[in-house]
Structure formats: C-alpha cells, structure tokens
Amino acid sequence: MNTAESNISPSAPVDAPLITGNQSFSSVTRRISEIVEVELKKTPKAWYIAFSITSSLAGMMTLMIGWLLWEGTGIWGLNNPVGWGWAIVNFVFWVGIGHAGTLISAILFLFRQRWRTSINRFAEAMTIFAVICAGIFPGIHVGRAWVAYYMFPIPNQMDMWPNFRSPLLWDVFAVGTYFTVSCLFWYVGLIPDLATLRDRAVNKVRKAILALFSLGWRGSNRQWRHYEKAYLILAGIATPLVLSVHSVVSMDFAVGVVPGWHTTIFPPYFVAGAIFSGFAMVMTLAIIARKVYSLEDFITMHHLENMNKIILVTGTMVGYAYACEFFIAWYGANTYERAIFINRAVGPYAWAYWTMVTCNVIVPQLFWFRRWRRNIVWMFIASILVNVGMWFERFVITVTSLSQDFMPSSWDYYTPTIFDIGIFIGSFGVFLTLFLLFLRFLPMIAMSEVKGILPEADPHYYKAQEIKDKQVIGTEGEQVQLS
Amino acid sequence: MPEEIKKIEGVLAEFGNPKELLEAAEKVRDAGYKRFDCHTPFPVHGMDAAMGLGPSRLGWLVAAMGFAGTLTALAMQWWMSAVDYPVVISGKPLFSFQAFIPIIFEVTILFSAFATVIGMLGFNILPRFHHPVFYSDRIRKATDDGFFLSIESTDPFFREDKTKELLTAIGGQEVEYLVAND
Numbered sequence: 079m080n081t082a083e084s085n086i087s088p089s090a091p092v093d094a095p096l097i098t099g100n101q102s103f104s105s106v107t108r109r110i111s112e113i114v115e116v117e118l119k120k121t122p123k124a125w126y127i128a129f130s131i132t133s134s135l136a137g138m139m140t141l142m143i144g145w146l147l148w149e150g151t152g153i154w155g156l157n158n159p160v161g162w163g164w165a166i167v168n169f170v171f172w173v174g175i176g177h178a179g180t181l182i183s184a185i186l187f188l189f190r191q192r193w194r195t196s197i198n199r200f201a202e203a204m205t206i207f208a209v210i211c212a213g214i215f216p217g218i219h220v221g222r223a224w225v226a227y228y229m230f231p232i233p234n235q236m237d238m239w240p241n242f243r244s245p246l247l248w249d250v251f252a253v254g255t256y257f258t259v260s261c262l263f264w265y266v267g268l269i270p271d272l273a274t275l276r277d278r279a280v281n282k283v284r285k286a287i288l289a290l291f292s293l294g295w296r297g298s299n300r301q302w303r304h305y306e307k308a309y310l311i312l313a314g315i316a317t318p319l320v321l322s323v324h325s326v327v328s329m330d331f332a333v334g335v336v337p338g339w340h341t342t343i344f345p346p347y348f349v350a351g352a353i354f355s356g357f358a359m360v361m362t363l364a365i366i367a368r369k370v371y372s373l374e375d376f377i378t379m380h381h382l383e384n385m386n387k388i389i390l391v392t393g394t395m396v397g398y399a400y401a402c403e404f405f406i407a408w409y410g411a412n413t414y415e416r417a418i419f420i421n422r423a424v425g426p427y428a429w430a431y432w433t434m435v436t437c438n439v440i441v442p443q444l445f446w447f448r449r450w451r452r453n454i455v456w457m458f459i460a461s462i463l464v465n466v467g468m469w470f471e472r473f474v475i476t477v478t479s480l481s482q483d484f485m486p487s488s489w490d491y492y493t494p495t496i497f498d499i500g501i502f503i504g505s506f507g508v509f510l511t512l513f514l515l516f517l518r519f520l521p522m523i524a525m526s527e528v529k530g531i532l533p534e535a536d537p538h539y540y541k542a543q544e545i546k547d548k549q550v551i552g553t554e555g556e557q558v559q560l561s
Numbered sequence: 562m563p564e565e566i567k568k569i570e571g572v573l574a575e576f577g578n579p580k581e582l583l584e585a586a587e588k589v590r591d592a593g594y595k596r597f598d599c600h601t602p603f604p605v606h607g608m609d610a611a612m613g614l615g616p617s618r619l620g621w622l623v624a625a626m627g628f629a630g631t632l633t634a635l636a637m638q639w640w641m642s643a644v645d646y647p648v649v650i651s652g653k654p655l656f657s658f659q660a661f662i663p664i665i666f667e668v669t670i671l672f673s674a675f676a677t678v679i680g681m682l683g684f685n686i687l688p689r690f691h692h693p694v695f696y697s698d699r700i701r702k703a704t705d706d707g708f709f710l711s712i713e714s715t716d717p718f719f720r721e722d723k724t725k726e727l728l729t730a731i732g733g734q735e736v737e738y739l740v741a742n743d
Contacts, residue, residue: 307620
C-alpha cells in the first residue's frame with residue numbers, strides 16, 4: 079500500500095504536463111466552448127475570407143464536374159495506356175489522409191496515449207472530410223456517374239450483381255464502411271461536448287438544436303459506463319478497419335498484373351504511407367488552428383513533437399518500402415518489373431519520382447533532431463512537403479506503371495489538363511470549407527476527454543495531495559512512516 | 562385553486578471533487594440505495610465499483626451483431642455470385658470464398674459499429690430529453706465542472722427527509738429536492 083501511494087505522489091517526477099497554463103475543468107470548458115459560441119455577426123473576418131476562398135474553389139470544382147458529366151472523361155488527360163489518372167491518384171491521396179484521424183482516435187486510444195485527447199477531435203473531423211473528398215473521385219471516374227449505383231449490391235434493371243472478386247468492389251465496401259464508422263465514432267465522441275454546449279447555451283434556438291443532438295446526455299455514471307465501453311469497442315473495431323481500408327485500396331493495384339503494381343508489399347506500404355500523409359495533414363491544420371485560436375495550452379509543443387516522431391517513423395517506413403521495392407525488382411529478376419523501376423528512377427517521370435523521394439524520405443529525417451522536431455516553422459514546411467511527396471507517390475505508382483507497360487508500342491506520356499488540376503484543387507476547397515465550418519460550429523478539442531486527463535480528474539490525486547499536505551506540516555516521524 | 566401538489570422526484574447533491582463524489586457514492590451504495598446516479602463532466606475512474614455497478618454488457622451485443630454481419634456478408638456474396646447470377650470469372654469457382662473475405666470483414670465491422678452505437682444509446686435509454694435531474698438548474702454544471710449525486714424517489718429506501726439528511730451528512734453541498742418546476 080505504501081509503495082502504491084508513493085507512486086502516485088504528485089511530487090514524483092512525471093512527464094511534462096499534457097495540458098499547460100494551469101487549466102481547471104471550467105477553464106477547459108470556457109476556453110473551448112467560447113470559440114464556437116461567438117455570435118454569427120462576430121465571426122472573425124479572417125474566417126469569412128478563408129471561407130469565401132475555399133467555398134469558391136469548391137464551387138469551381140462543382141462546375142468542372144458538371145462539365146465532366148456533360149462532356150465525358152475526355153476532358154481529362156487520360157490516354158490509351160494511362161486510364162487511371164489524377165482522379166485515382168487523388169482518391170488514394172485523400173483516403174490516405176483520412177487514416178491519421180482514425181489512428182489518433184482509435185489506435186492511440188488503445189495504446190493509452192493520453193496526449194491524443196487534444197488533437198483527436200479535429201483529426202477525426204479531418205478523416206471524415208478527407209473521405210468525402212476521396213469519395214468524389216471514383217464516383218466521377220466511372221464516367222457515367224448516373225449509373226454509379228451499379229457498384230452497390232442493389233437490384234438493378236439488368237438483373238446483374240456486382241463481381242465480389244474484384245478489389246474495386248472491395249473498395250466500395252471498405253471506404254463505405256470506413257466513412258460510416260468514422261462518422262459514428264466522431265458523433266459518439268461529440269455527445270458529451272454537445273451537452274456541455276447545450277448547458278451553456280443562452281439562445282433558445284441554439285439550446286434546442288444542441289439538446290436534440292446531445293440526445294439528453296446528463297453525464298451520469300450509468301451512462302458513462304456504457305459510453306466508455308462503446309468508445310473502447312469502436313476504437314477496437316476501427317483499428318483493424320483503418321488497416322484494412324488502405325490495404326484494400328492497395329489491392330486495387332496489387333491484384334492487377336501491371337509491373338510495379340503486382341507486389342505483395344503494397345498493403346503495409348500503403349498503410350504506412352497513409353498514416354504518414356495523414357499525420358502531416360493533421361500537423362498542417364493543427365499548427366494553423368493552434369495559432370489562430372491561441373490554443374498553445376492545449377496543443378503544446380509536446381503534442382507537436384510526438385506527431386513529428388510519428389511522421390519520422392512512418393516516413394522511414396515508407397523509405398524502407400521504396401528501397402524494398404527496388405531490391406525485389408532486381409532480385410525477382412522479372413524483366414518488366416526491373417524495367418519499370420529503372421524507368422521510375424531515370425525515365426520520363428524521374429522528376430516525379432525524385433520529388434517523392436526527397437519529400438517523403440529525406441525531409442522527415444531532420445526530425446531525428448529534437449531542435450527540428452520543436453521548430454514550428456520547419457514542421458509546418460515539412461508537413462506540407464510530406465503531403466506533396468505523398469501525392470507524388472500515388473502519381474508515380476499509378477502513372478509510371480501504366481504509361482510504360484509491357485508493349486513499347488502502346489507507351490504514351492500522360493499530361494493532366496486544366497480539368498484534372500482544377501478538380502483536384504477544388505477538392506481542397508471542399509475539404510477546407512468543411513473544416514472551417516467544423517472549427518466555427520463544433521468544439522475542436524474534446525472537452526470531456528481533456529478534462530479526464532487533467533491530474534485533478536483522478537480521485538487518487540486528492541489522496542496524494544493529502545499525503546503531501548501532511549508531509550509538509552507533519553513531523554519527521556510521520557514522514558518516515560508515509561514514505 | 563388548491564395549492565399545487567409538488568411531487569418530489571429525487572434529491573440532488575453536489576460534491577467538491579471526484580474523490581468526494583466517489584466516497585459519497587460508496588456510502589450511498591452501502592446505505593442500500595439502488596436508484597441513484599453520479600453526474601460528472603467526464604468518466605471518473607473507479608466510479609462503477611463505488612456505485613456497485615458491474616461491467617457493461619455491451620460487448621456481447623456487439624459480438625452477436627458482428628457475427629450476424631459476418632453471416633450476412635457471406636450469405637449475400639454466396640447467393641449473388643453462386644446462385645442468382647453465376648458467372649465464371651478468371652476460372653475461379655463460383656463460390657470462391659477467399660475473395661469474399663474482405664467484404665465479409667468490412668460488413669462485420671459495419672454491423673458491429675452500428676450495434677455499438679445503437680446498443681450504447683439503448684442501454685443508456687437515450688435519446689431522453691426529460692429527466693428529473695433536469696429540474697435542477699445547477700445540474701448544468703455537471704457538463705462543466707460539477708460533481709453531483711442524485712437519488713431518485715422511486716428507490717425503495719427513499720425517504721424525503723432521511724435521504725436528504727444522508728446526503729448532507731456525507732458531505733453533499735446545496736442538497737436540493739428535484740421537483741417539477743412547471
């Protein structure tokens with residue numbers, strides 16, 4: 079007993095506090111709630127400016143998609159060997175970005191990484207918005223988007239069912255499930271915080287809306303009991319799910335016979351890359367949100383440094399995968415495989431390949447050094463470079479393999495058109511528009527979870543505090559007894 | 562008009578911190594009460610034991626529904642690929658279950674996730690917008706920084722005066738009756 083008590087003594091050396099600025103429960107509530115409780119009229123001008131830019135980009139994308147549906151996929155740069163262009167690259171890019179949100183909310187939860195509470199809410203939001211962007215691309219890439227429902231196992235006029243042996247169909251199920259589960263997970267996490275906002279609301283309409291969505295939550299322990307179990311189960315099932323999603327995405331390629339795609343390393347390689355790019359996106363957004371909303375006490379340097387460590391680990395894993403691919407291409411002695419890899423490094427797309435290697439493998443290596451891990455300007459630049467690199471990774475995989483496959487007579491160079499580029503930029507508009515709405519209307523940090531990791535949240539804290547008080551005022555004899 | 566008959570539906574007390582609430586819950590439990598609850602801004606560690614609650618049985622429901630998802634996906638793919646629309650693809654058998662595994666997995670997860678969320682809400686009887694604790698204005702603090710204990714009048718041990726005295730005796734502050742205010 080005595081040892082147990084001395085272990086929890088607040089004077090014992092512990093890691094740097096997760097939340098700084100001497101926060102109390104109510105200061106956490108106030109600090110996070112006030113951001114979303116600003117009157118509509120008093121929304122910062124910068125928000126409106128950002129929103130008008132992002133929503134214009136989203137509007138531009140909508141117009142371009144309209145033109146695409148009218149005119150057909152010929153407006154894209156696709157050509158005969160390269161039937162998968164930017165649409166597929168963007169799809170894989172956006173799905174990958176989503177993965178970090180689930181990693182933070184589910185996998186770090188299972189590993190009891192308590193620092194996740196400051197960033198999980200908006201990482202989860204980012205997941206949902208990224209998957210929405212991802213979902214746009216296969217939908218329009220099918221060409222005849224009005225028959226996209228053929229992808230789902232629903233009865234149709236041809237009396238046909240989809241081919242369940244195709245990885246493309248697995249994708250429909252994987253991404254569909256991923257989106258649904260991410261939304262459920264996110265909403266479950268939001269319920270206690272919506273109740274907090276409900277209880278603070280002064281405006282009647284606002285209160286009614288929040289009451290509706292917080293489902294009458296009253297923070298009772300009988301509810302928390304099932305709630306915590308539900309959260310644990312969701313984390314438990316989201317973990318294999320997130321690993322499966324990008325594995326299935328990778329099988330879209332790996333199951334094909336195209337050289338450069340047909341490799342068994344693809345599933346783990348894609349998952350590592352997905353988490354890598356997703357963390358970089360969380361980093362980009364976190365640095366901006368932290369600065370704009372002055373949340374330095376909640377998203378501390380400690381959080382950013384931890385994220386940089388994960389970027390370093392996953393970036394190095396991705397670098398290993400690149401090396402491994404090259405090794406196997408040589409060791410496997412398959413002529414086409416060898417040729418495609420040599421082509422990637424020195425062929426017509428070498429510029430894309432080396433952009434990818436520089437951004438993904440070399441840039442994160444600076445994070446070995448504590449100084450660079452804690453340098454905000456550098457980590458912001460690095461997080462953007464990583465996503466540039468990860469976009470190029472998908473471009474290199476998709477386009478280099480297709481543009482130079484088995485028959486030299488069918489080779490062709492692929493160049494995007496203005497519509498490829500416009501729709502991609504527009505998807506950032508959709509993503510950021512949704513993200514801005516989220517920042518404006520929903521608590522971007524999980525208040526109930528952050529309160530739960532404050533030292534005061536643990537009943538043992540007060541026992542330890544009593545012991546400490548006694549030690550201060552007690553005699554030497556008592557101190558010996560206690561220690 | 563006769564004087565309004567006010568029905569007391571429970572008692573609510575506030576405690577200073579999670580530890581005090583935890584100890585209060587233990588005492589209320591030991592006094593024999595069953596229909597009482599603690600209201601906290603976050604789940605308090607050890608509270609389930611202090612209130613005498615067992616572990617949540619949600620896991621069983623999820624496991625059952627997840628298994629139902631497995632069977633649904635298997636049956637769907639078998640029936641669609643091997644019975645209703647048999648087409649030989651890549652020379653594979655009609656019922657090539659290996660290729661069906663990814664979708665079986667995804668549907669299992671999908672069913673489990675819905676079972677988790679709907680089951681959690683079902684066990685918690687949510688949504689429920691009306692509850693005696695909401696009669697108190699101070700309960701709003703429970704989602705901010707307040708730690709409350711409520712005992713419902715439906716509890717067989719509940720006595721208007723004695724229950725209130727008990728909560729005061731174990732350190733409850735601002736003990737109040739929960740009475741419908743309109």
